[in-house]
Amino acid sequence: MKALEIFESEHQTVLGKLRELRESVNRLREGAGVEAERGTLEDFNRLIEGDIRKHFKNEEEALFPVLGSVPGMRNGPITVMLAEHDILYNAFNEFNSGVEEENREQVINAGDKILTVLTDHIHKEDNVLFPMSRQYLRSDQLEEVDKRMVQ
């Protein structure tokens, strides 16, 4: 698979898991304890620590540097995407320690942040950034992105 197709397919997996996270966070809000939700919460933590961090790293080190050579990209869309990755890295850490310490409020707050920011981030990439990449990158540049991907 090509890099952009890999990113898109990973987005679908993450969106599916976000639906499970949303249900779990709603149950916490309705009064369930972290202990009762541990299965779903730790499942999401594993996704963060594995696939999501790798996905972000591949975007940061394979796609963004190549796309950054297109005029207007670096100081526009890429800056926004990187800022959102930073917000999410912080939310992931909060989520992780909230689950560890069984801090219900912290898990709800970090979970809400992840749900809002990551859902919107994925939609921006799927509907704006990836179509722009296909439009503006030459085939040799797309190949360069493929080559930089870490499996």
Ligand SMILES: [Fe+2]
């Ligand atoms: Fe992405």
